[in-house]
Amino acid sequence: MSRLLFLLFVIAAAGVAGLLFQVKYEVQDLERELTQINRQILADQEAVHVLQAEWSYLNQPARIAELSRRHLGLGPMQPEQVAAIAILPPRPEDFGHAQAALAEAEPEPRRRPETPVGWQPRRLQPAPSPLPLEPAAPTRQASAPAMEEEVTGLAVASDVPLNPVTGRPLPVAATLGEGQR
Amino acid sequence: MRRDEAPKIRPDTPCGIDLGQPKTWVVELEGSRKVALETGRTRLIVAGLVFALAFLMVGLRLVDLSLLQGDVAPRVAGAASPGGGWHAGRAAILDRNGEVLASNLPTMALYANPRQLRDPIEAADRLAEVMPDAVGDRLRSDLASDRSFVWVKRCLSPRESAAVNRLGIPGLHLQRDECRFHPHGSLLAHVVGFTDIDNRGIAGMEGAFDTWLAGGETPLQLSVDLRVQHLLTEELQAAIDEFSGVGGAAVVMDVQNGELLGLVSLPSFDPRMPGRAPAEHRFNRATLGVYEVGSVLKSFSTAAALDSGAVTLDDGWDTSTPIRVSRFTINDFRGKNRWMNVPEIFQHSSNIGTVHMTLRAGTETLRHYLERFGLLSPAQLELPERGRPMLPNPWREINTMTISYGHGIALTPLQVARAYAALVNGGELVQPTLIKRLPGEQAPRERVISERTSEQMRWLLRLVVTGGSGRNADAEGYGVIGKTGTANKLSPRGGYDLDKRVASFAGAFPMEDPRYLVFLMVDEPKPTASSYGFATAGWVAAPAVGRVVSRLGPLLGVTPRAAGEDQRPDPLLVPARLRGREVATR
16 A cells, blocks of 8 residues: 555655656747747847838938839929818708708618609790790691690690600600611 | 662663553663653653644645645745846837837847858858848958957848858858838938947937937837828929929927927938938938028017017018118018008018018017027937037127018027927927826926917908918918928028029918928928919929828818808908907908
């Protein structure tokens, strides 16, 4: 029993000694690394110091001005180029249109608005034009007495496609093209 | 022995017997033997306890180190690292934005041991190939001498030291050294100054803060702005070149806290080789040189007359007749020859009118105000190069008369800049400084004139720029105010030399709330064709100040006003309260 115990102790002592040596060498390595890193830090700090001086040297205003003149083509800023926020054109909010609420809302993918069933683009009254409107001219001649009739007639009996905004007939280039073809 | 059985005594046991199993019998000693045994046992127990305690402590410490103190490693590493890191032997000098203006660089120094040199002549020849500037006759004789130490060159560039290493001449040695380096060369030579070969500051801020820089690790941050200094130098140089002047000085100062953003004296020199520059180049015209500034001084005499209450803006004098005092005659330069009020006198820079105005205020008043403006005592600044003003002694009435329009008193540009800042900033004299003030730091200030007088002066100075002699200084959008001044230089033969002038302009901007002051002076400008034969301040210094302001404005973030807003005040329509009458003028 005591021999076994003795043997165990010897093994433990040997193990501990081995461990101790291993730790010692690890510590030595770490210390060497630390010294090396410290030396590196000093070298880097010195290099940074030198580079700062070089940076300042490269930033000589005369040199920068010359580079700017050669490569950028910029001129000194003129007073007219400075604007204040106060002179910018007004925004919709300035007229009471709150966009702030919309801006905070979650943006949702917009669907294209569907055209309601039976919806027709509203035809606008044609602006009185001094120019003779080629397709409209016969209609006007035909129903000269009533202005309203002329409009409705134009809207209903429209073989010619009309511009929905101006109400004027669109150029008939497409049909011409077909005819030519 | 109590028991009957004879004990099994091992004969080789040194003392007593083994008392182990079986415990059938006990040995009992008596007398001195027993005492000795008991003592030995006690000692063993004590020693054992001590060792056990020691091992226990080692064990506990081991547990403590390995398990409980997890943060010990960084501390050990920290303790092993060098304190404070690397720093140069002399602290750097920075501008207000942190650009390096002067810094110590690690370099190599080359020295020779002539006794180790096998062939001094050949060594000198080969050295001359690498660095021709270092090898002269003196070095050749030094290398041939019998000494054991000779400096060849200090502050070698990395390229040079590599080249010397490549030569591989025995007897030449490289040694680590530090060298002062000024990245911006002559641009700030007068402000930063320079050091001697052993890195001791001997001029400029290097000299003024020598002990601080030599011992410190924290860099010295100046109030100077590199960009301002550059544009100031450029414009001043352009003005000097255009009018073939012999030199010039320029100052840009923050009128609220006294920081000098630019301090230029031309011609300048290379701070690496100050010894090779002529003394005239090393002379700091901005702080050490004293000059008669001419009509610029009218601003102060007018302010004195107005602030003392002796004169109001409504007063006027007939300026058509020259003033004759003993052998002097005071006349106007291109005078108007008519009655003029104070704004007109100031705007057209009438000597006669200013003399009348100052005479009404009196000699004592003028002296008192000039004293308070700091014009009679040297201006305080960190630089060691500070000039003393040249004052008349004794001060007679004729001196009062000439000083009122700027002759007979010689001032440093720095003094004029400081007093001008007080004139336009609301009437308080601030201490100029070359050290960057901390944010929120209040400069020491002292009231000189009332705020009302300061505002009146700003209006008068604006009149000079809009319709007077300073028209060329009107940088569009920045509301420049200022006054021109042309003074003849004293001739060595006595009296004034009518062909040699000093043209100066003291200006500030923007008009409503001046933030920056620009003082610019050109020494001995010659007339040119483009200035219609004039070499006066209005043609020499004023345009330069105008260009400086239009470049300074965007740089320093002064908001320009659109041209339309820039109301040009009519000389006859100075605001009602300024004219002292309740007349609706707007």
